[in-house]
Amino acid sequence: MKRKNSMFxxxxxxxxxxxxxxxxxxxxxxxxxGVLTFTNVSYDPxxxxxxxxxxxxxxxxxEETGKEIELVQSHGGSGSQARSVIEGNDADVVTLAxxxxxxxxxxAGLIGEGWLAEFDKNSSPYTSTIVFLVRSGxxxxxxxxxxxxxxxxEIITPDPKSSGGAxxxxxxxxQYAKTQFADDEIAMKDFLAKLYxxxxxxxxxxxxxxxxxxxxxxxxxxxxxxxxALLALEEYPEQYELIxxxxxxxxxxxxxxxxxxxxxxxTEEIAKDYLDYLYTEDAQRLAGKHYYRPSxxxxxKEFSDTFDLSVNLCTIDDxxxxxxxxxxxxxxxxxxxxxxxx
Amino acid sequence: MYLRGKVSxxxxxxxxxxxxxxxxVEKWGDFMKKNSQKIVKWILIGIxxxxxxxxxxxxLLEVIVRALADGLQSYQAALTAENxxxxxxxxxxxxxxxxxxxxxxxxxxxxxxxxxxxRGKNVLSALIDIPFSISPVIAGLAYIxxxxxxxxxxxxxxxxxxALGTDIALVFSVPAVVLATIFVTFxxxxxxxxxxxxxxxxxxxxxxxxxxxxxxxxxxxITFPHIRWGLLYGMILCAARAFGEFGAVYAVSxxxxxxxxxxxxxxxxxxxxxxxxxxxxFAVSSLLVGMALIMLILxxxxxxxxxxxxx
Amino acid sequence: MKRAQxxxxxxxxxxxxxxxxxxxxxxxxxxxxPLASVLAYSFRLSGAExxxxxxxxxxxxxxxxxxxxxxxxxxxxxxxxxxxxxxxxRYEFPxxxxxxxxxxxxxxxxxxxxxxxxxxxxxxxxxxxRAFEKLGIEIAYTRTGIIIAMVFxxxxxxxxxxxxxxxxxxxxxxxxxxxxGASRLTIFWKVIFPEIRPALLTGxxxxxxxxxxxxxxxxxxxxxxxxxxxxxxxxxIMQKLNSGNVDYEGAAAIALVLLILSFVxxxxxxxxxxxxSRRTNV
Numbered sequence: 001m002k003r004k005n006s007m008f009x010x011x012x013x014x015x016x017x018x019x020x021x022x023x024x025x026x027x028x029x030x031x032x033x034g035v036l037t038f039t040n041v042s043y044d045p046x047x048x049x050x051x052x053x054x055x056x057x058x059x060x061x062x063e064e065t066g067k068e069i070e071l072v073q074s075h076g077g078s079g080s081q082a083r084s085v086i087e088g089n090d091a092d093v094v095t096l097a098x099x100x101x102x103x104x105x106x107x108a109g110l111i112g113e114g115w116l117a118e119f120d121k122n123s124s125p126y127t128s129t130i131v132f133l134v135r136s137g138x139x140x141x142x143x144x145x146x147x148x149x150x151x152x153x154e155i156i157t158p159d160p161k162s163s164g165g166a167x168x169x170x171x172x173x174x175q176y177a178k179t180q181f182a183d184d185e186i187a188m189k190d191f192l193a194k195l196y197x198x199x200x201x202x203x204x205x206x207x208x209x210x211x212x213x214x215x216x217x218x219x220x221x222x223x224x225x226x227x228x229a230l231l232a233l234e235e236y237p238e239q240y241e242l243i244x245x246x247x248x249x250x251x252x253x254x255x256x257x258x259x260x261x262x263x264x265x266x267t268e269e270i271a272k273d274y275l276d277y278l279y280t281e282d283a284q285r286l287a288g289k290h291y292y293r294p295s296x297x298x299x300x301k302e303f304s305d306t307f308d309l310s311v312n313l314c315t316i317d318d319x320x321x322x323x324x325x326x327x328x329x330x331x332x333x334x335x336x337x338x339x340x341x342x
Numbered sequence: 343m344y345l346r347g348k349v350s351x352x353x354x355x356x357x358x359x360x361x362x363x364x365x366x367v368e369k370w371g372d373f374m375k376k377n378s379q380k381i382v383k384w385i386l387i388g389i390x391x392x393x394x395x396x397x398x399x400x401x402l403l404e405v406i407v408r409a410l411a412d413g414l415q416s417y418q419a420a421l422t423a424e425n426x427x428x429x430x431x432x433x434x435x436x437x438x439x440x441x442x443x444x445x446x447x448x449x450x451x452x453x454x455x456x457x458x459x460x461r462g463k464n465v466l467s468a469l470i471d472i473p474f475s476i477s478p479v480i481a482g483l484a485y486i487x488x489x490x491x492x493x494x495x496x497x498x499x500x501x502x503x504x505a506l507g508t509d510i511a512l513v514f515s516v517p518a519v520v521l522a523t524i525f526v527t528f529x530x531x532x533x534x535x536x537x538x539x540x541x542x543x544x545x546x547x548x549x550x551x552x553x554x555x556x557x558x559x560x561x562x563x564i565t566f567p568h569i570r571w572g573l574l575y576g577m578i579l580c581a582a583r584a585f586g587e588f589g590a591v592y593a594v595s596x597x598x599x600x601x602x603x604x605x606x607x608x609x610x611x612x613x614x615x616x617x618x619x620x621x622x623x624f625a626v627s628s629l630l631v632g633m634a635l636i637m638l639i640l641x642x643x644x645x646x647x648x649x650x651x652x653x
Numbered sequence: 654m655k656r657a658q659x660x661x662x663x664x665x666x667x668x669x670x671x672x673x674x675x676x677x678x679x680x681x682x683x684x685x686x687p688l689a690s691v692l693a694y695s696f697r698l699s700g701a702e703x704x705x706x707x708x709x710x711x712x713x714x715x716x717x718x719x720x721x722x723x724x725x726x727x728x729x730x731x732x733x734x735x736x737x738x739x740x741x742x743r744y745e746f747p748x749x750x751x752x753x754x755x756x757x758x759x760x761x762x763x764x765x766x767x768x769x770x771x772x773x774x775x776x777x778x779x780x781x782x783r784a785f786e787k788l789g790i791e792i793a794y795t796r797t798g799i800i801i802a803m804v805f806x807x808x809x810x811x812x813x814x815x816x817x818x819x820x821x822x823x824x825x826x827x828x829x830x831x832x833x834g835a836s837r838l839t840i841f842w843k844v845i846f847p848e849i850r851p852a853l854l855t856g857x858x859x860x861x862x863x864x865x866x867x868x869x870x871x872x873x874x875x876x877x878x879x880x881x882x883x884x885x886x887x888x889x890i891m892q893k894l895n896s897g898n899v900d901y902e903g904a905a906a907i908a909l910v911l912l913i914l915s916f917v918x919x920x921x922x923x924x925x926x927x928x929x930s931r932r933t934n935v
Binding site for chain 3 (some may be wrong): 077079080083086104159161162163197199200201202203204205208215216217218326330331332340341
Binding site (some may be wrong): 630 | 769837
């Protein structure tokens with residue numbers, strides 16, 4: 001009995017020691033080096049834009065305050081980025097693909113209600129839309145959504161069940177079918193079933209899909225964000241053509257301050273300044289240069305050579321808002337599952 | 343080798359044409375019997391080399407060729423980019439700590455499992471091997487669900503932080519990367535040591551204990567010399583696996599240039615989508631491959647010396 | 654008297670309490686407690702919900718794909734792994750040391766790099782994929798591609814399990830059998846195979862377990878199509894986590910089943926080994 005007791009003591013002691021070791025290990029990484037760090041958690045395609053914007057902002061910040069600032073970028077699928085913030089990723093601001101992703105952070109209690117009205121234009125400093133990217137020469141003769149269901153056309157688009165961006169591709173196609181078949185739901189589902197039957201590779205995210213199309217040379221057409229497609233045109237000149245369909249969907253990537261983190265980090269003011277500065281003319285032009293449609297209409301017009309402004313754009317409100325759309329289309333056994341399993 | 347037999351090809355042909363079938367079969371049989379060992383040998387080597395080329399060498403070459411696609415200058419630029427250096431630093435921190443922690447664990451656990459009999463020993467040794475069979479996806483998920491903002495251990499960590507006046511975060515931070523790396527490499531060292539200690543038995547230790555030697559002395563003087571090479575071998579494998587880990591670390595590390603490791607940096611570069619950045623991704627990959635190769639060479643040296651010392 | 658007996662049975666080597674304490678503490682803190690959280694999360698689903706989730710066609714299919722491909726890959730690895738180990742132990746040829754040294758490359762190469770590179774090579778625009786395409790075989794974006802990736806990550810497990818056993822097996826063994834007139838195949842099955850069987854099983858089990866849970870190297874080459882049955886279980890877990898409506902419970906539940914599956918397989922293999930070793934010892 002006595003022996004057991006001392007053994008227990010020892011066990012307990014060593015457990016405590018192990019705890020200490022782990023916590024010492026824990027201390028190792030977190031060191032502040034005097035310069036303020038500020039984290040912007042964003043989604044995949046904005047890497048290049050925010051890399052450039054951060055330079056612009058750091059300059060502006062230095063002018064205003066005389067201090068250096070270290071801006072940390074974080075990119076990934078919009079949904080998983082939002083999830084990481086909810087799970088404890090210490091973001092001061094989020095700049096995500098969908099208002100819905102920010103709403104889910106709000107629901108977790110990290111962002112105060114009413115964030116949508118905090119900044120101009122529904123807190124969307126830039127917008128984008130869905131277009132097609134085809135290989136040079138457009139051999140399969142693709143001009144609009146209806147061409148995608150032709151036999152032998154191979155489509156690359158990511159999986160809507162794992163990528164928020166891919167949902168927009170689906171919804172844009174749905175909107176086209178809706179106008180085409182005058183709300184005849186059976187015909188609409190049939191159209192989308194045919195379209196997704198032509199999908200060759202379904203990557204887990206938008207960037208993965210672009211890589212499959214561009215790098216690995218798979219498929220005839222990539223359904224992509226306009227900014228991704230324009231970037232591919234720039235990176236691989238003369239290899240691709242951009243096709244704007246007659247109907248598409250307006251995506252409004254939203255921005256917000258993560259109130260709880262900013263409060264804790266004492267970065268509320270910088271956060272507000274960081275997001276406000278997105279609406280200045282310089283930043284708007286920078287967004288345009290990185291192929292996002294500036295929300296400032298005057299500046300958008302400056303880029304009328306880049307963007308096809310005549311396309312008929314619907315918005316997520318036409319689907320009753322994102323939550324409704326997700327339930328109707330992408331939840332388990334909803335419309336996407338139904339048509340995909342046909 | 344066909345011609346190396348005593349019968350030439352022409353003779354074989356003649357034999358066959360002369361329809362001297364029985365003789366042909368007999369001679370051919372002799373020939374095969376005499377040389378079958380060699381034939382089998384070269385067939386097997388052929389299969390091995392082919393497999394080796396297709397599965398291991400070609401991917402490696404592909405990485406190197408693509409890394410150098412834009413010339414040496416941009417190769418160098420990719421390796422000295424700020425993000426790459428930061429990722430290298432985090433990778434090294436995580437690797438060193440993971441190897442250290444797992445060495446301590448490996449030594450203690452293998453001592454426990456091989457020198458003592460107790461109830462539940464089989465279960466314990468099976469539990470030690472868990473991380474081998476776990477999807478890295480689950481490992482990352484497990485840490486998030488435990489230490490994340492909505493994880494149940496969060497209040498505990500907050501409490502510790504408050505008491506100690508520290509600001510430790512166990513997710514989305516360098517410590518998180520370290521923890522995830524420890525997780526996936528956990529059994530590497532104990533696995534190398536346990537078999538060695540099993541074959542060694544425990545008589546020597548028992549004799550020493552009877553003579554009154556302390557536990558630590560026994561370990562240092564008797565057990566350690568046996569496992570030296572196994573330990574080193576395990577540490578090298580552990581390091582090699584540690585700096586290559588992707589899945590588990592990906593789940594708990596989101597800030598590029600801060601908490602990214604080399605594999606994450608490669609992924610980020612590859613996913614950046616421009617032709618340049620893809621080349622850069624392969625350049626950084628080649629760095630990792632180089633590190634892996636160094637580890638493998640070290641491992642071979644250790645293995646060779648270990649074998650020599652054992653005999 | 655009684656104490657002495659207990660002590661003797663407990664081994665006279667000191668340090669039991671200390672090593673037990675450290676082992677259990679580290680194991681719990683680093684491995685078991687985090688894994689328990691997965692368990693806790695999945696218990697938030699009711700039994701009916703759990704069953705419903707597991708019966709979903711995409712989940713069932715993902716398990717079929719993961720297990721099927723991992724099995725195929727593990728079998729292939731056993732065949733090639735035995736050949737490789739045999740060649741490395743028994744024969745001398747130029748480049749042997751290089752080959753021996755690089756067997757562990759898949760351990761050290763980041764899985765994402767492996768996945769990306771394999772996809773590139775085995776897709777129909779890649780060096781190897783093009784050759785196979787002419788033969789009418791598609792590799793990337795099919796189950797074959799998944800198997801290739803799993804073979805890649807699993808091969809060191811098998812080779813490194815068998816190699817030491819073969820090294821200890823004296824060549825005179827087979828020579829004697831050969832002199833007694835046994836054919837090569839008979840020698841292999843009757844003499845060599847029983848010797849390496851336990852090691853082969855271990856390698857098989859490890860390669861299988863690794864394959865079933867694999868993510869990084871598989872997702873690029875698989876194409877992740879539910880229709881073609883190329884979604885693996887890890888992908889479905891990530892799908893639950895990355896989708897527009899995060900589903901922690903679902904992800905944890907699938908992860909739990911995956912965990913249990915790996916355990917059962919490892920335990921089964923241990924059990925078979927145990928029985929086999931008892932039989933040979935008697």
